[in-house]
Amino acid sequence: MRGITKRFGDLVANDHIDLIVEPGEIHALLGENGAGKSTLMNVLYGLLQPDEGEILVDGSPLKLKGPADAIRAGIGMVHQHFMLVPVFTVAENVILGAEPTQGGPIGRLSLDQARREVIEVSERYGLPVDPDAVVEDLPVGVQQRVEIIKALTRDAELLILDEPTAVLTPQETDDLLEVMRGLKESGKSIVFISHKLREVKAVADLITVIRRGKVVGTAEPSAAPSELAEMMVGRSVILTVSKEPARPADPVLSVSELVVADDREHRAVAGVDLEVRAGEVLGIAGVQGNGQTELVEAIMGLRKVMGGRITLQGIDITTMSTRETLDAGVGYIPEDRSVDGLVKEFTVAENLVLDAYRRAPYGGRIALNLGGIAASAREKISEYDIRVQSHEQPISALSGGNQQKVIVAREMSRPLKLLVAAQPTRGVDVGSIEFIHNRVIAERDAGAAVLVVSSELDEVLALADRVAVMYRGRILATVAPDTPRDKLGLLMAGVHD
Amino acid sequence: MIEPGSPDKGPAAPPALVKEHRAAPRRRNLWQLFREEFWAANTFMVTFLAVVLALVAGAIIMIIADPETRATWSYFFARPGDALQASWGLVSEAYANLFKGAIADPDQWNRWFWNMAPWQQALYPISETLQYAAPLALTGLSFAVAFRAGLFSIGAQGQATMGSIAGALAGFLISAPGWLHVPVALLCGLLGGMLWGFLPGWLKAKTGAHEVITTIMLNYIAFHFLTWIVIQKGIQDPSRSDAISSKVDETARLPLLFDPSLRANLGIVLALLATAFVGWMLKRSTFGFELRAVGANPDAARTAGMSVAATIILVMTLAGGLAGLGGATMVLGTAYALTPSVVGTIGFDGILVALLGRARPWGVLAAALLFGALQAGGNRMQSFSGISLELVGVIQALIAIFVAAPALVKAIVRLRESRTGGAAELAKG
Incomplete structure (x- = not known):
């Protein structure tokens, strides 16, 4: 070929x-x-x-x-x-x-x-x-x-x-x-x-x-496996995010001994312990398919937990529904935006309130406030630099980067205790990547705990204050982001000394 | 994919093309724009042409089915005038009667104007159309609501049946003053339909049972329940030996809109209110937002914290209620007694109506009026032109086929591809 x-x-x-x-x-x-x-x-x-x-x-x-x-x-x-x-x-x-x-x-x-x-x-x-x-x-x-x-x-x-x-x-x-x-x-x-x-x-x-x-x-x-892993996740693009050192405060998210099954009922997450504190970014690195997706879905109440506990500021959220979890102050950027993040038949404005339509000023228990939705959509479009002709445009007319910005704008426009971002910049152009990264860091600096999952090692290293490497459903090690890449590569290949 | 003004895009062709389209209409005047858009393959045009094509096909069927006209075609090459004249005469008279029976008969208006006939005669066709349209609009809305939530509910027939049973029972088993009896009977009809909608919704949400299967089966159960219940003691009309129930009390009958001699009743008002309600609900209510999200992308709806199962149950219950109301208006508005065929086929016709109305509330109402008009006009066509009423059923089915296969209509009439920009420009003036 x-x-x-x-x-x-x-x-x-x-x-x-x-x-x-x-x-x-x-x-x-x-x-x-x-x-x-x-x-x-x-x-x-x-x-x-x-x-x-x-x-x-x-x-x-x-x-x-x-x-x-x-x-x-x-x-x-x-x-x-x-x-x-x-x-x-x-x-x-x-x-x-x-x-x-x-x-x-x-x-x-x-x-x-x-x-x-x-x-x-x-x-x-x-x-x-x-x-x-x-x-x-x-x-x-x-x-x-x-x-x-x-x-x-x-x-x-x-x-x-x-x-x-x-x-x-x-x-x-x-x-x-x-x-x-x-x-x-x-x-x-x-x-x-x-x-x-x-x-x-x-x-x-x-x-x-x-x-x-x-x-x-x-x-x-x-x-060497580490060399291959590095090639796969790449290091060609050097992403830089200017950020102050983290000032971690109290733990927000704690996960202990979590066990989650995947769709084929195999144990995809096999006993994960992790903690994310307010004001820090925990990055999860690893080759895809090592349980990251299931971990995130379990936290968001989208997947049944087989064992273990998830708490948010001390409150048990293990068995909470997705809506309760979102209402408890969690923002979620799903891994696959076209499947889980957006309704492509909906307009930009509708997608901007997809999980907030019941909150003021967008609506109440019974009726939507179309005026409020439109006004806030116009605001977010300019604040997040979403390139659209009008908020009435269907979301499918937007490029990948702008679609992702719609999700980011939606999730970050309410006060968050925890932000869970899975593959936040997949299929997104370089300009939008930078923008989204800066927003994530801004969220951290505003005092939220941030959990970033990405198959792009660069992204994890650029954003995270601590990096947890996941392999076969477990966290193999938690290291600092300035750990040498060859060591990270080894960890991602499952080699742990 | 289209993102004008974005600097990071490659030399892809589509954005450039779109710009050309957007720029071009500005140079045309409004009439040219209108004419262009009219002949482009937009939804309205396809629907309109589907109706026209179905009427043309109906005309051909009429010519073939009529022995005398058919005979003139056997010597077409000797005297073509005969065949064309006979065919034209047959078809034009039939469709004239269809129009007179559905909308207005100029003769009657004339006679009323000269005080030779009462105004009721002139209004009779409209009244008939409205009377037929009301339950169709309700069952059409029922299908449309479920459809917008991504559900293909065939159950309006059974739901309407249950609604008619519950409405009729409340109509002759309870006695109450008129101001109370009508709402109570309608409410019973609503609840009967809701129950029959809740069941498939609940089964789908809890077990994943496909709604097409369950609703079809529930249709059978409802139908046979109706044929059983009309011959039970206390239900069946004691003076009759055939399968017919007692008549509903005068107090429970839907008030007539115009005059005792005209059948148009409160049902069409209910249909109008229901259309407005569904329109409001889909566009402006929180539940409608969830409904549309679940219909378009259940995964994203779930991720956004919506309960897909609860939405499905609620939607099916609501759809059942609408159809149940449709059944109740038939028994309380026109039939006044239960028979095994009291709701006719309004449930299935409702699917066609919803299809023709593109599952949009006001579109459904318009389609119901059209189907009601065909029904009312078909009655007159049968008695005046001797064209069988079944032809109306054929025309309705053909309309649905043409609407369901827009590519066919576009191919027959050779419509241009719609300029998506044009419609928007036109709407803005």
Whole structure:
């Protein structure tokens, strides 16, 4: 792949990416969520058309109009979310889209042939699976195997595995890595997408690290985990936030022995203790998927707590609803603004009061005060420098940075005891980043406790007065922000001395 | 994505295009702007054309269905005049009757003017239209409210049925003076519908049961409950052997608006009030804000501290209440007694009405008036032109299809893409 560029609106998801995969190579693509890995692979699989750049297979350029072209060129893909029909058998799923028939294109379906093909492929590559099993009855790991078989029966020479381990148990993960090694030995190439260092190091021949849509470098699997972690979270942009030293006062948020499950009922947060005091910023660093999201959602009452206690200025908020938590003086910038932070059909003014519409002067128990909402919207638009034509404009017409400023304005325009900011500047332009960072610090200086969670190490280091490193659901260590980066990198990779 | 004046944007094309659009209309005068916007593919135009296209399709069906007219087409190439004349005669007379039955019959107005007929005759078509429109507006609002909260409630039929049962029972089992009896009976209708709306809402909130399934099933239960209850002792009219209940007391009947000979009643006033209420609620109430947020993005609503479950239960209860009121107005306003078909299909028609009104309260009222007019006019079309009333049902269904498939209308009439800027400019003058 040469010079691949893909834009979505004004977001550049892939910025002139070059990628070369040799035959019989496992090539790992490492990067945070949203770094552009999946976009790149969707381009390679023909699901997206690149704005610039070209794809070459065996040296000759290829125009991919859709996945059918990619399959014909010997490219197969296993998506993060399986593309299987749950009520069909394994054999039926494997032939789906290329059904072998007897007697012309509308002849009788030849299921026997399909079964034979499945058995043959599964034996050749060591992928045991029962061709007559119904897919929905199979464990996730086996379903994934079906996807791989499906690609192999289409004579794929290059397999794209998009975050294959995200849905697997540790045992299934080990099995998959074994399968990948076997495939490599029989001459197949694999592009392996992941943000988990351990797996990548275990199986890859070459690692390409992508960050914010750009290739930041390639590394051998022998590279130190800390080096890889650093590449992933980056240090290219130097963020500076001018701030006075913190003057921490009494503890505001205390979390003790917190246990929280993720959507798959695994323990994502496995006994976290932390304390944030008034007038300080506690930053949580770590590679994504180590329990940060679940921790924040538990604090906000959005996720059930399985064990432990959360208190706000001594008041137990462990089982409080989200509304009660917000009313208790907590501000929340959610990780994913388009899903959790904004209603895209609503106007800017409506989004500015999304969690405050019941408070004066925006409204009461029964009615909204549209005049009050509009007046305050105009005020906030100028105060927070939100670039809009009018507060009546739908929020979806705004750029990412301005959308994020709407959330920041909403959360910070009421007196806060605690501000919880998850990925406060993800997908935001540099100017807005600076603005938002200064606002966070201003909130700290006004006496609020601030908890910042970010996968951008720079951001955590720029904002935090203390940095807690999270790994596999635990806080591995709490260090000062001037700790050397290599030490932080080691901590983020789970190495603790 | 559009952010004029932002310096940090790349050389993306869309903002530039928009600027061109914004700048262009200023040079045109208002009439040109109006004409352009009129023929652009905006919501109003698509809706209007859907009605026109449905009437055209209805005309074709009429021609095919009428044996005599059809016969003239068999020698079309010999004497095309015959076929065209016969077809035109048939269709124009039918639609003229539709208009006369729905809005006004010029003859009657003329006769009234010359004192040859009472004014009631002249007002009769309007009265009929209003009478049919009232319950449709209420069931339409019911669907629209749920729809705005992201719920696809098919339950207005059952809710209206329960409302009619509760309203009728209160109408003949309780005796009270008129000023009290009517509100009590309506309230019972409201509560009956609310119960039937609460159930699917509660099931959805607590167990995730899909509202489409539960509301359809509750429709069956309500319908069969009605057919059972009308033949029970104390409910069934003792002088009748068929499935019909006692008549509701005079005191519980909705007051007529104009005259005892005209059927338009308090129902249309209720529909108007309900429309105003829903309009206010969606735009200006705290609950409406929650409702719209939950409908558009439940995740963000939850994150903002709203209770999605409580909102769903409340919305469904409210939607049920509106439909229940619709059922009650039918039994207390026109039918006066329960029969298994007392509410007709107002629940399902309400879905079409809400669709045509784009789930906006005043749009729903307008659509209900249109459907009421088609119903009233269809009656006259049937008796005067011999066109079956079912054709009205076909036309209503076709309108709904054209509205639901705007791309089809745009393709048939070849509308231009709407200039989003143009409408705003026009609105501001």
